Each structure stands twice: as structure tokens, then as C-alpha cells.
Amino acid sequence: MLKLKIEKVAHGGVFIARHDSKVVFVSGAIPGELVEAKVVQDTKSFLRAETVEVLEESEHRVKHFWKAALKGAGGAEFGHIELSYQRVLKTQVLQEVLSRMAGIESEVVVEAAPGDQENQGLRYRTRVQLNVDESGTAGPSKIRTNEIVFTRDLPLAVKEIEELGLHLKNFNGVDKIKIAASNTGNSQWLIDKKVNGDKQLIERVAGRTFRLSPGSFWQAHVKGPELLTACVSEFAKLLNLDPQKQNLDLYSGAGLFSATLSAQFDGAKFLAIESSKQAIADGERSSHDLDNLRFHQADVLKFLRSQTAATFDTIILDPPRSGAANKVVEQLIRLSPRNMIYVACDPVALARDLRTLGDAGYQVMAMRAFDIFPHTHHFETVVALAR
Known part of the structure; x- marks a missing residue:
């Protein structure tokens, strides 16, 4: 002690x-x-x-809102901190790593998602995973362990997920349960790989409809897709995206960003690159009305290595938590796009990549950050870069 x-x-x-x-x-x-x-x-x-x-x-x-977290459950490590001060701390983290790792002195502030302050940062998660122990108890895992914590409530989940009551049932012989609820009223849960509920999730973002297969990736915050898409669109306009040239959407998933921009920038050509066959199918199914958007299934690094330099106007990338990685960033620099829009869920990985891009001549034109994971240390940052 x-x-x-x-x-x-x-x-x-x-x-x-x-x-x-x-x-x-x-x-x-x-x-x-x-x-x-x-x-x-x-x-x-x-x-x-x-x-x-x-x-x-x-x-x-403040008093922690979730008894399960007091027993060690992960997913609410900031729940003992007043919500607005959580964003102050996240802002400090972002500004510090940008300064220390990238040499960028920024006044960027982590912003609240619409409605979160009024809801105390609760009822925002539309995607929840429950792990199951040998006794069949389903719940969140303790931090840095495989031990399951039983909970009678899921206060971060939207009501539709909690009301399914799956966290109260016994699932002997099951490994994990994934639960999802869409913003159009669908609900779906996978018990291991068995699909229950609606066979397809339908999401509406920026006036477009996205049809998602079971288990497909989607931002967990109920307002997250709309918020991030609006920011990416704002930055694309700021960077004067050239409608006559080819643009890329890397790690595209079902094409949330490229489908929106393809519709907004008349005639702009977009190519969405994604390694998941399922996500590609979802993207093609959701964008059949867009003649200027194509999907291509490929590993991002392998695809970039196959391309000729100076081909692309703007590249959007939304890599996994580990960031774009050095080899991918090297290929981005080699291809020398005029602009980039980087969507990042980890500030350290972002700062590392921004340092490399900065050394290659790319300047930060705009940056915004969003607290779409209240009561955790996570947040999203969007950066507009130009050369």
C-alpha cells in the first residue's frame, strides 16, 4: 500500500x-x-x-454511476469523474501527446457529442459485447483479466439493448455475445456466431441508408457516425476537394465517409479500400445509386504499394486503434496526395503518424476531437492535412 x-x-x-x-x-x-x-x-x-x-x-x-465498475468491470474507468471534467482531461492528453510526439502546439478541445451532457453521458452505446465465463454468466470483463462481472444493468447501452435482458440470462457453453441496435429501430444479437433478432441492421446517416450484415463494424455512439461524417465533410470542403480527380477512402468499412462525400461532391470519384469482404458487400449494397463510388477488397498496405505516385487528390483514412503504421504512412507520402483527412481513435498513434507526415511536408489545416466514449479514456480526433 x-x-x-x-x-x-x-x-x-x-x-x-x-x-x-x-x-x-x-x-x-x-x-x-x-x-x-x-x-x-x-x-x-x-x-x-x-x-x-x-x-x-x-x-x-462524483459517485460512480455503475456498481459493476466498482467491482472491477471495464468500460467505465472515468465514471468517478464529473463528465465535463472528463473532457478537460482528454483534452490535456491530446494536447500533450501532440506537443511531445509531433511537435504540434494545438488548442484543440475535446467536444461533447450532442445530448451527452444532458444524459450524463449514459445510454449512448449501440454496440455492446458480453463475455461469458464457465458458469454461463454473461457480462463485462474485469480490467486486464478474463474474469466476468455480473451486472443487473447496462447504463451505457441504449435502452433497447438493456431491455433485451441478455446480460441477465445464463449462456452455458457460449464464448461471447455481441448486441447491436440501429438508429432506425433494428436490434440484433450474435450468440457466438448464431444471429438472432433482425437479420440486417439499417442505419441512417447524413440522409443516406446503410445496410449492415451481422457483426459489421459501426461506430458505437448513437450520434458518432453523424458527428464524424459531418466533420469529414466539413474538412473536405475546407481542403477544396477536387471533383475531377480520384480520391481514396482507406479502411473504409461500409463506406460511411466515401458514400457521403460521393453524394455531396457531384462527380467526384471515390475508391473505397477495405480488407473485409463482408464490409465491401455492405458498402456496395448501400451505395448502388452512386456511380462515382467503387469498392475494392484489399489489404491497405498492399493496395498502396501497387499504386502510381501522384494519382490521388484527397485520401481519407480511418485506421484501427494502432494507427496507420509506419509502412502505410511511408506509402501515403510516396503517393503524395494533395490532401489527407485522418480519423483517429488513439491520440498516441495519431501523434506518431502526424510527426512523420509533418516531416514530409504535410501541414495540419484543421483539427477537431469528439468525446464519443463518455466515462472511458477514449475519444476520436479528425485532422485535415494539406501539402
Whole structure:
């Protein structure tokens, strides 16, 4: 047990304190607090600890909204922090990593999604995964373990998901359950790979309809797709996307961004690149009215390596949490598009890639960040780049 003074927030949903010569990453704390914490990991370079008792409490501390999180369930590691201050901390993380890793001094602020402040950041998740233990109990896993936490409620999920009551049933012999609800009223749940409920999810975004197969990726926040699409569209207009040249949508999924821009920029040619055969099928099914959008199934890196330099006007990329990776960024630089719009769900990976792109002559023209994962440390950032 250690008595620790919490200094600041760190990326990853933990907070920094110091003990002797080591950094201590503390969960369940808030900057400025004095806490008693239990060490759960001891390495040569750092300690990891969990708050047991708060000795001097921050003015931003609130009662946690979810009993399961108090038992260790993941997915709400910021639930003890007042909602608006969560965004302050996320802003600090984003600005710090941009400065330290990319040399970018930015005043970007993490914005709330519409309605979240009024709803206390609850009832926003349209996608939920429950893991199942050997006894058949379904629920969230404890942080950094495979242990399942039983919960009677799912306060972050939209009501339609909680009212299905799947988290209250026994699923002996099942590995995991994936539940989804669309903004048009569909609901679907996969018990392992068996599909239940609606066979297809229909989502409406920016006046367009997207028809999704079971298990297809979609932004979890009920307002997330609309919010991110509006931002990407705003940045495309800012960058003066050339309607006469070819544009790319990398890691496109079902074509959320490219379908919207194809409809908004009359005649602009878009090619959506995605490795998932299922996502490609969803995208083609949802964009049959767009003659200027094509889908191509391929690994992004392999596709970029096959292309001729100076072919593309604007490239949109929405890579996984690990970022675009060095080899992909190298190919982007080689192809030398006039513009890029980078959608990122991890600020550290983003800052790493922005440093490389900046060294190659790309400048940040605009940046916005959105808190579409309230009560967690995650958020999304959208960056417009031009050369």
C-alpha cells in the first residue's frame, strides 16, 4: 500500500504519481488527489496501482454511476469523474501527446457529442459485447483479466439493448455475445456466431441508408457516425476537394465517409479500400445509386504499394486503434496526395503518424476531437492535412 499524490492524467485511463524514483500509474484517481493505493504490478521502470481510499478528494469526483465498475468491470474507468471534467482531461492528453510526439502546439478541445451532457453521458452505446465465463454468466470483463462481472444493468447501452435482458440470462457453453441496435429501430444479437433478432441492421446517416450484415463494424455512439461524417465533410470542403480527380477512402468499412462525400461532391470519384469482404458487400449494397463510388477488397498496405505516385487528390483514412503504421504512412507520402483527412481513435498513434507526415511536408489545416466514449479514456480526433 502506498500513499500517493496524483499529479496528472496519462493516456490509457490512468493517472501519474511518483514513489521513490518510479512513476506510478494509478487507476480510479483524479489529478490533485491524495490517495492510498494498492500496487498490482511492479516493474523495473514503473508501478501500477489501484486506488483503495481517497484521503484528499478532488472537487471533480462524483459517485460512480455503475456498481459493476466498482467491482472491477471495464468500460467505465472515468465514471468517478464529473463528465465535463472528463473532457478537460482528454483534452490535456491530446494536447500533450501532440506537443511531445509531433511537435504540434494545438488548442484543440475535446467536444461533447450532442445530448451527452444532458444524459450524463449514459445510454449512448449501440454496440455492446458480453463475455461469458464457465458458469454461463454473461457480462463485462474485469480490467486486464478474463474474469466476468455480473451486472443487473447496462447504463451505457441504449435502452433497447438493456431491455433485451441478455446480460441477465445464463449462456452455458457460449464464448461471447455481441448486441447491436440501429438508429432506425433494428436490434440484433450474435450468440457466438448464431444471429438472432433482425437479420440486417439499417442505419441512417447524413440522409443516406446503410445496410449492415451481422457483426459489421459501426461506430458505437448513437450520434458518432453523424458527428464524424459531418466533420469529414466539413474538412473536405475546407481542403477544396477536387471533383475531377480520384480520391481514396482507406479502411473504409461500409463506406460511411466515401458514400457521403460521393453524394455531396457531384462527380467526384471515390475508391473505397477495405480488407473485409463482408464490409465491401455492405458498402456496395448501400451505395448502388452512386456511380462515382467503387469498392475494392484489399489489404491497405498492399493496395498502396501497387499504386502510381501522384494519382490521388484527397485520401481519407480511418485506421484501427494502432494507427496507420509506419509502412502505410511511408506509402501515403510516396503517393503524395494533395490532401489527407485522418480519423483517429488513439491520440498516441495519431501523434506518431502526424510527426512523420509533418516531416514530409504535410501541414495540419484543421483539427477537431469528439468525446464519443463518455466515462472511458477514449475519444476520436479528425485532422485535415494539406501539402
